Amino acid sequence: TLRNGQRQITAILVPGDMCDLEAVLCGWADCGIMTLTPCIFGEIPLEQIADPLQQGPELARALLSQLLRDQAIASERVLSLGQRTALQRLAHLFCELQERLQAVGLADEDGYDLPLLQAELADLTGMTNVHVNRTLKEMRSQNLIRWQKGRLSLLDRPALARLAEFEPAYLRVP
Amino acid sequence: TLRNGQRQITAILVPGDMCDLEAVLCGWADCGIMTLTPCIFGEIPLEQIADPLQQGPELARALLSQLLRDQAIASERVLSLGQRTALQRLAHLFCELQERLQAVGLADEDGYDLPLLQAELADLTGMTNVHVNRTLKEMRSQNLIRWQKGRLSLLDRPALARLAEFEPAYLRVP
């Protein structure tokens, strides 16, 4: 959050993701975490993760894998914020969430639950809630999405992916 | 790079940084790397790094450390691109580079060599080369910086940091 109250959401986590790696491994956090829905989460004791090499290769490998994926996602977000239009930014976010949620069984072929406010979408994509609203309207009018009662339907995924120049390869980290 | 030719530079490396971790560890790259100056670089053989846990704790710890720092920097860039103004984005970048270069002995108290084109600053900060030019002019007129012959002088670091809301803590990863 900046002094003037503007907020940027730097990441969005789906079930299965680890969070707070930086905070735990570095001993301090430069951002907070909040939940969008009721959540079930597991805690990894600090001692176990603070020196991951003591714990056998599985944990360290999982850590590395998660960090690499987070970084790929962050890079893609930088590209979005720097170069894509508002319409493309939203389309890209929707495509990314489709892939990530589908990977953990929380999306089917045509959509997923998206328990977000428009204002939160705005903070994710670096735009105003007003402009998010207008952009969503534009997406609806192009029959790209439907969003009702917290359920987002991607009506034309190929068109969305083309519009956003969404290339899912960056999500496939071993 | 997007289809229309717009380019986003997602990271900038200073001497001592590792690069291409994702490419090596995942076996593919979603972006390229280019040098700004003649460079000396070391190569770590793929076999040594592909399974970092086989190589004793030092390498793995260095890897983790670098990844965490990269991520902190990426998050900060997301914040910049999403929420800061053009002036703040440039100021923040200049402050960050001051810290990072000073940490490796390549900057003194009042500035450093910055072998970049304005167009490259534009691709870093998500703006147009034209607007970079105008924004630099504004910074000069406020006596914040001087930039001559590849040497960038930060004339008023406190003012720059205040303007950009630059908090160097995110760079201090153990």
Added chain:
DNA sequence: CGGTTTATTGAAGCCTCTCAATATGAGTGG
């Protein structure tokens, strides 16, 4: 010194923001 790259400046236009008003919806208490 000529030629090419880079920087600078102007003018016009568009995307996005800001401010503000209205509408819709969800939850609550009567």
Added chain:
DNA sequence: CCACTCATATTGAGAGGCTTCAATAAACCG
């Protein structure tokens, strides 16, 4: 079941930041 209230969504009008296009100036380089 309905009125009330608060949060969220929607829409309009105007302003501003940044972009685009284009032209000129400056710097670099063989």
